[in-house]
Structure formats: C-alpha cells, structure tokens
Amino acid sequence: MTFFWIACFAVMGAWLRYGQNLAVQRLLGRAFPWATLSINVAGSFLIGLLSSLFDHGTHVSTAMRTGIIVGGIGTYTTFSTFSLEALLLIEDGQDIRALTYLAASLALGLAAVFLGALVAPHL
DSSP states (O other): OHHHHHHHHHHHHHHHHHHHHHHHHHHHOSSSOHHHHHHHHHHHHHHHHHHHHHHTTOOOOHHHHHIIIIIIIHHHOSHHHHHHHHHHHHHTTOHHHHHHHHHHHHHHHHHHHHHHHHHGGGO
C-alpha cells in the first residue's frame, strides 16, 4: 500500500510544482528563480508542518504518511527533506553535524551543478 500512496501523492506533487512554477514565473518573471525559491520555502513549511502534525496526534496510516511526505512533498521539492533533516540534527543537539551538513550540501550541490554543466557538452 505504501508504494501506491507514494505514486498517488507524487503525481499531485509534480502537478503542484509545475503549476506553481508557471504561476510564479508569470507573476514575477524569470530574472530571478522566484518560482523555485517559493516552492522550496513552501515545501519546507509543509514538511515541517505535516511531520509535526503526524508526530503529535494527527492519525494517518504509516503508508499514507510516507506517501504524503516522500511522494507528495518529496516530488514537490526535495529541499524540504534537506531542511527537515537539518532541523532534526539541530533539535538532537548536533549543531556541528547540522552545520557540516548544510555547508556540504550547498557546496557539493553547487559543485555538482557546475560539473554536470561542464560534462554535458562532451556527451
């Protein structure tokens, strides 16, 4: 059942991401990545909100919870998962590990984007 819910919510997450991308670009243009920024911030808010609700009394099945978080929000934005993981490290008192994770994710992510762009013309 878990895979079913992941698939269902993934479709919704993808549609929501695409729709929001179109709407924000139409409203604010493409000179700055406002659409992606708005998706990342909204996804981070949603994963924090829903994870907290699920942990503190909102009763949904484990399969549906996984579908919503992994399928829906994960498809909508993986940045939300990154943000939640950093928060969990901080809440666990692992500040150095959290800062390392944040810095490494940013640096390695940017490096990977540049490397991919450099390699692509040679394929």
